[in-house]
Amino acid sequence: MRIAVVAPSCALKREAADRVQAIAKARGDCEIVVHPQCFLSDGHFAGPDEARLAALREVMADPDIDAVWFARGGYGSNRIAQAAATALPEAARTKLYLGYSDAGFLHAAFHKAGLDVAWGPMPQDAMREGGDSAVKRALDWIVRRDPTALEPGLSRPAMAFNLTVLSNLLGTALEPDFTGVDLLIEEVSEHLYATDRTMFHLTSSPNIRKAARLRLGRVSDILPNDPDWGTNAEAIIEDWCARSGVPYGGRADIGHDAANRVVPFA
């Protein structure tokens, strides 16, 4: 099993790449091929759009690569997602694509194009406290579709997104069909007033209103609200679910942390 790592958003830390390759070597069931593009730097990004797109399309087209693992989030995959999902080579259709956070732009476009995508931990997570368990969980899913890696509440077709990423792909060419899907969302490093505003945007969408349920992952590193918001993130999500008629399905075991579970799109 050969797993390619590319960075469609921000650059990967060398230490994270080394750690992930060491874990894979110790397992003995997979090989991690870290594309040199992961370490490029161009302002905010892991290289210019052209370099990030070229690396991604290269591993997508490689029949010897079984899975494409997005190195990390940050920001930038939206700038190449539509081009990456266009004129797909046949080899792109036989592999798995795994990641989360900013990679959601790619998840949306690739799922829409019929590719096999999943939300789950990324190589950069090796740097987190407890990060080895996140890497293990991701590899358990990539290599042998181990069901213990899965988010435990999956009961129907599901998708998972960072809330801000999801809001920013609505109305774009990347937007998939949410009909009948359990939509799992999570958020990080936002003010609660911004989360409320994003939920207004999200639940105003006729497409989002066709989702079966919204389920809430962890909302972490919440920025201060002045004055105090008064309630909490779950109350915000429940409020907008009630206003829009989208059933609230309770909490989900995903988030920007080492405990983040796998959600295959279906």
Add this chain to the structure above:
Amino acid sequence: MRIAVVAPSCALKREAADRVQAIAKARGDCEIVVHPQCFLSDGHFAGPDEARLAALREVMADPDIDAVWFARGGYGSNRIAQAAATALPEAARTKLYLGYSDAGFLHAAFHKAGLDVAWGPMPQDAMREGGDSAVKRALDWIVRRDPTALEPGLSRPAMAFNLTVLSNLLGTALEPDFTGVDLLIEEVSEHLYATDRTMFHLTSSPNIRKAARLRLGRVSDILPNDPDWGTNAEAIIEDWCARSGVPYGGRADIGHDAANRVVPFA
């Protein structure tokens, strides 16, 4: 000329209300009626949704009120905008509505409903350095449509929005028709990576692509980008204009500051 002040988002400072009323008294050409709702507090907001909506609808329906001046921005007008624009009383159609920032949700809904709205300084701006000139500019427009209050580059139908507010009203019931309009945008307190992401969202919209031009106001209080973004806000806007085919119309004299000019929607 009687001007009502209501707060559809966050609470107004007493000192700002006092200052604005003193300025109006000294001018002698208008009376500022500050609705007590402006000083309510409910977590983030100037009172619960019901109280903010009731105060707004009360002054809209009052035939003795010539203009409605939104007290300040912050966040929250989106939660009542659609209800405020529904079943409009006749008296609502004969007055001007002025404000900016979060008030953009109301501007969009009210303009769509055929009301007379304008982007421009708000009472809370009295607290800014040089705020008296902002208040004077707003009153010069409200009271006597003084053309020196206007943004100097207006040459065709125009609208002005905070970029994040505009992004969050796309796809909602509030979204107006941008066909043939000069769209003036400004931003405050965001990271440049977020501005780039918001511009991706904005310029993906078929409706936004019908605008005559995008013009960029001030982008202020930019939050740090790690790593450094590499270019600047104007380069971001020009890039997305080029990618989407929306002509870039250069800079505009609006922003979250005392120099902010008036842009009547048309």
